[in-house]
Amino acid sequence: MKRKITIIGSGFSALSAACYLAKSGHEVLVFEKNETIGGRARQLKKDGFTFDMGPSWYWMPDVFERFFADFGKKTSDYYELIKLSPAYRVYFGVNEFIAIADNLDEIVATFEAIEKGSGKILREFMAEAQSNYDIAIKDLVYRPGVSPLELVTIETTKKIGQFFSNISRDVRNKFKNERLIQILEFPVLFLGAKPSDTPSFYSFMNYADFGLGTWHPKTGMFDVVRAMESLATELGVQFFVNSNIEKIIVENKTAKAIVVNGERIESDLVLSGADYHHSETLLDKEHRMYSEQYWESRVFAPSSLLFYVGFNKKIENISHHALFFDTDFYQHAKDIYDEPQWPAEPLFYANFPSSTDITAAPEGMESGFFLVPLAPGINDSESLREEYFDKIIQRFETITQQNIKENIIFKQSFCKNDFVEQYNSYKGNAYGMANTLLQTAFLRPKLKSKKVRNLYFTGQLTVPGPGVPPALISGKLVSNLIDKQFLKV
Known part of the structure; x- marks a missing residue:
């Protein structure tokens, strides 16, 4: 039976x-508060320059292929992918960097040249990381976080120790060179927590990095948004922008409607892809599953400047992607997680992006995107933004040995206050809730409300967690739960 489903947000x-849900035959309406769809993956166009405002790393291409395959499609039906070579550079000092190649053999050679014997160790480490990837990304993350038993398989029981160790300890037991260690710890930052707080099992992110490579949609990550919008439209989904959701109406403990720009929109089921904490504030207090104390106690991924x-x-x-690790990696992590400042x-x-995509900047010019990870909930002001822009540009000029500040013709900042205002993001977090041991799978906020019938959630604060590939998976998980509910009716 066809149901009317309203979705809050368009990330x-x-x-x-x-x-x-549209493929299952439902009438699906998507409401977005901002003027364009895409959520944090919106696009900024200004003075001939184009920027992806949010996600800029295309990892785990198999997850994207799996998504489109569910609809009898391929990514190539919608956009072209370019494998970046090098994948990225990591800078440690003045014109001193390690380039990460686009294949494991060259990466192994790079490691071996820096630390004798580390090449063989890296191959062994990557074999384990690939094994973890096969278990996690091909199986575990496609489970809805309903029961702890979802994590109990023949494969995971063989790796139980990895859930009680951490990435930092594991990497340091195998490698001695501090720079190589930091490169191996870097990928788990996408999960939103310190390497020392991230279970060793998450080394599958290293396979996503070194094993599968770093890709770039030809004209940016917004290509993926356009592709999904096109697919959704083909399936009959309707989109409404500039549509601020003011309330979720609950009657007899059942979600009945949403209020959009003052208008009540009736619905058989409400699904929120907006920030989970914000979504619950759209409910009267008695209908919320999680208290303010609960949210305050969670470990959140960083915000960003x-x-x-x-x-x-x-x-x-420079390369398309560049990491500047020329200062204390661990002090910065401490400033985010331990003593927020x-x-x-x-x-x-x-x-x-214009180093790969010629449409990202006018001819002979360059578009640049700079990001500083910050503690969520931190004080944000224009003066602080400018102070930190000067800091990073001065270091950038010194490290890459060139003057660029005088060549800036356009600059726009985005920080914690903007994350709150434009995305209703809890404490202005940029990536969601961190994937620590106690915030994994069934220990994350639930996809289905336990207090309100026909109310569901999806996105980076629920399962499986932060990142673009997990977001695609989260949408599939919640739609499966909704389909199961309707089959029971």
């Missing part, structure tokens, strides 16, 4: 769920 998880910058010349000595000497990330 990757909401788009994914919309496609699956972002700059979208247009330069009137091409930038030298603005870091004195922040690590930062720079992305130059």
